[in-house]
Amino acid sequence: MRNAIVVRPAPGGGQTIARLAALGIPALEFPLFVIAPVAWSPLNETFDALLVTSANAMRHGGIGLEALTALPVVAVGEGSARAARAAGFQVAVTGAADGREAVEGAHQVGFSRLLHLAGRDRIDLPGVTSMTVYRSDALYPPPGALEVACGQVALLHSPRAARHFAALVDRDAVPRHKVRIAALSEAVAQSVGGGWGTIGVAPRPDDVVLTALAAKLAIDP
Known part of the structure; x- marks a missing residue:
């Protein structure tokens, strides 16, 4: 089973972590923005x-x-x-x-x-x-920090977060095909670009739906 990477800023990130935990999915809170x-x-x-x-x-x-x-x-x-x-x-x-x-x-x-x-x-x-x-x-973690996303599922809540996450993954030379993406909307999925292991799009722009999607991507082979 894969872990989830939550880049959503507080306090929303903590809410997403709690929803993932309720689904049995271990998650890392890794905010890329501060509000x-x-x-x-x-x-x-x-x-x-x-x-x-x-x-x-x-x-x-x-x-x-x-x-x-x-x-x-x-x-x-x-x-x-x-x-x-x-x-x-x-x-x-x-x-x-x-x-x-x-x-x-x-x-x-x-x-x-x-x-x-x-x-x-x-x-x-x-x-x-x-x-x-x-x-x-936007926050800029030190070089190499995004290596934690390798082999995991990243939850992305906005187009801007998607672009920032993709840029940092590329900066740290993490192979995109080794990261799965759970996107809140089609606009988010388009903003993160291509080359990922899997991109799933939530059928509704709601964190509850997104975490269910991420849980599926974490469990699927």
Whole structure:
């Protein structure tokens, strides 16, 4: 059985580790990013709903979120929806793919003006107003550190994490074909590139689903 490598930053990384442990999969927490809040103030504009594409927006949004709790939330997936509910918001739409799909779902129920509470490094979506409420700073472990991924399963939660992980694996001359990838979405799978032993894509962008996929990849011959 393979081990799992979790590059997701805290506190999400710890949650993923716990889910893997419940499935009997040993895992190494190896964060490649650190999350920090960014000072911001709500815009003096009218919106129909908030777009949330990462739980980090809810965890690190700070007191500015208090002025927005009357707005319904359009969440990209179950993880973002859970974080929004925990922060006191009502979730009106929960997507099952990516930000574009979530925006389409919002338009279908009549939400035309969306405020995206987002990270500093993001892909802006057409017709959506974005507000930076947190940042994700990349970490660079010492040379050779990614050798730990050889023969294991890596869980990747975002396109940016996928690109960073792939670059570090190549830097440390780890053979890609000896690493299996569990990707949160098709966009993540595309961002990590080719040459891996296996790339599995979660059918929904949810950490619970991703950890189940990673467990399968860890056990499969």
